[in-house]
Amino acid sequence: MALLVVGATLLLGLAALLRAPVCVRLDLDTGADSRRLRWQVRWLRLTWCSDRSRRTARGRRDGRTRVAKPRRRRRGAGVPPRLRAALSTPGLLRRAGRLLRQLLVVLRPAEFEASVRLGLDDPASTGVVAGAALAITAAWPCSYRLRVQPEFDEPVLAARAHAAWSIAPGTLLWPVVSFLAAPVVWRAGWAAWKAPSTGTYN
Numbered sequence: 001m002a003l004l005v006v007g008a009t010l011l012l013g014l015a016a017l018l019r020a021p022v023c024v025r026l027d028l029d030t031g032a033d034s035r036r037l038r039w040q041v042r043w044l045r046l047t048w049c050s051d052r053s054r055r056t057a058r059g060r061r062d063g064r065t066r067v068a069k070p071r072r073r074r075r076g077a078g079v080p081p082r083l084r085a086a087l088s089t090p091g092l093l094r095r096a097g098r099l100l101r102q103l104l105v106v107l108r109p110a111e112f113e114a115s116v117r118l119g120l121d122d123p124a125s126t127g128v129v130a131g132a133a134l135a136i137t138a139a140w141p142c143s144y145r146l147r148v149q150p151e152f153d154e155p156v157l158a159a160r161a162h163a164a165w166s167i168a169p170g171t172l173l174w175p176v177v178s179f180l181a182a183p184v185v186w187r188a189g190w191a192a193w194k195a196p197s198t199g200t201y202n
Contacts (some may be wrong), residue, residue, distance in 0.1 A: 018170035020044055028161045085195035089188035095179065102175040106167060112144040114161040119151030126150050 020043065027038040036053040079087075086092065116133075120126045130150040137146045179185060 018173065019168050021166045021168050024165040026163045028159065031158045082192040082195045082197060086188040086192040089184060089191050091184040092188045095182055095184050099175055099179040106171045109163045110143065110166050111164040114159060115147045117149045117151055117156055117158040119154055119156040121155055123152040126152055
């Protein structure tokens with residue numbers, strides 16, 4: 001009887017933890033000279049936060065810019081045989097797409113607000129992009145706000161954004177568990193297990 005009570009208590013505690021929402025806040029401020037990113041995660045009584053800022057290449061005092069080195073392509077780089085065998089399983093990509101749609105619904109921000117200053121080299125292109133952005137926001141939820149300020153005089157890209165999420169861990173756990181329990185995922189895992197670990201890459 002005691003074990004039954006302890007087990008029921010643990011299950012109730014686990015259910016309460018999975019239903020406790022994780023609150024995430026994100027603030028981004030980018031300009032011509034600096035960038036600042038602040039985020040905060042709260043769950044129960046635990047809090048994690050960070051506030052980072054850095055100067056961009058344009059805002060550095062020495063005026064130097066980093067030159068990206070070209071990446072060397074390794075010989076034999078390609079899709080491994082086991083991954084290729086798993087991806088070739090009929091129905092796996094469709095099931096993965098369903099999982100992605102479910103996660104996007106769960107991870108949708110509860111609040112979103114952004115202000116963007118946009119200017120391209122061509123004033124006509126600036127107007128087209130700004131108009132397209134405003135047309136897209138017309139289909140957004142009422143809690144989402146996006147303000148686009150076109151700049152026709154000079155090329156510029158600066159933005160301020162704020163987003164907030166409130167997600168219960170259980171809502172993320174269920175789509176993942178149902179995906180891993182799907183027969184097509186098991187067939188893909190079995191196909192990857194039977195495939196050779198090494199082989200000729202495309």
